[in-house]
């Protein structure tokens with residue numbers, strides 16, 4: 001049998017996702033109509049013999065997370081549990097800490113998935129690739145191609161082109177190493193814990209040695225348990241005949257910033273025509289005009305004269321008035337777009353209201369369309385002291401008056417604006 005672990009991080013992570021991550025933990029932010037990690041969960045449930053899915057992170061369990069776990073278990077009919085780390089233990093420390101829970105029931109192998117990626121998740125392909133290896137204790141890492149410049153932002157893999165063995169691995173190198181990058185999706189056998197355990201022992205030895213020579217140690221236990229899969233484990237596993245790269249041609253992107261959520265929304269919506277056609281809105285007599293891929297929650301009320309799409313997700317209970325135009329945007333639950341508003345390249349927060357004839361617009365941060373291997377840039381908020389033009393984000397419960405323009409701005413929650421704004425963070 002198989003299991004899967006999704007690394008969801010914790011509240012200190014996801015800072016580039018503010019102000020949206022103030023309201024819900026980033027892994028629960030809706031992308032293409034469902035929480036980000038639901039896409040991972042659904043992919044895991046399509047692997048035959050998958051028996052349990054574990055979410056590991058350092059969020060305090062809250063109502064939103066509990067509600068999500070219950071509804072996902074009911075929908076996918078598989079046990080899904082949340083295991084909370086006592087502190088941020090890193091991408092390897094969390095799975096090592098909970099190794100007994102992962103290994104209970106004797107899984108032959110388990111997947112580990114970063115929560116902040118969107119992908120076609122070729123898990124069955126990774127499993128077949130693993131089963132073709134002669135060594136049953138080999139580990140598989142999903143890889144994809146990036147361009148030379150952007151590869152530096154990821155884990156870089158040098159693999160043997162015939163055997164696919166990972167010969168060399170460098171996490172976010174400062175100079176070019178390889179165009180093959182780590183997607184943050186792995187298939188491990190229980191033997192991975194020997195390798196993580198060795199790092200743990202080494203960390204502990206170093207701490208003991210430090211104590212002997214009188215070094216102060218705060219949080220000693222935590223320091224020994226904090227282990228990064230990438231730098232601490234993969235770097236030394238490379239070249240030992242145990243780690244293999246499975247390269248995917250399918251879609252893949254990180255979801256670090258709110259801008260990348262808009263891009264991920266587009267990628268998931270485009271695969272709905274194959275996997276979830278029922279989630280895509282259709283042009284119907286008496287309904288709004290739909291252009292391209294659009295998701296509309298069944299409880300949303302959309303005026304027949306509105307034009308939506310392409311690449312739009314409309315959340316629960318959203319109200320869309322007459323003559324409204326929405327493109328390349330996510331409208332979160334309870335928001336209200338009054339008559340004739342125009343929303344482009346933006347995320348409209350929960351319960352926010354946009355007044356009549358107002359225009360809310362951002363600048364897309366899409367990958368270069370002329371480069372097949374371009375990834376979305378994890379944009380910095382400021383460049384040379386100025387706010388980088390990006391998508392517009394309205395936090396939750398923001399009120400935009402009628403007839404104003406909000407351009408390339410980030411509006412913090414509960415703000416009531418009185419005029420137009422351009423390129424600003426409105427605190």
Ligand SMILES: Nc1nc2c(ncn2[C@@H]2O[C@H](COP(=O)(O)OP(=O)(O)O[C@H]3O[C@H](CO)[C@@H](O)[C@H](O)[C@@H]3O)[C@@H](O)[C@H]2O)c(=O)[nH]1
Nearest residue numbers: 007008009056057088089090094114115116154155182184
């Ligand atoms: N449980 C838990 N999860 C964590 C922790 N730290 C990070 N994570 C989760 O692990 C994933 C990776 O997070 P980062 O540490 O921010 O790494 P990264 O910059 O995204 O880079 C990683 O992913 C890239 C692909 O997206 C890889 O290319 C790169 O090599 C690396 O694996 C995220 O889903 C994050 O929530 C932790 O202490 N505990």
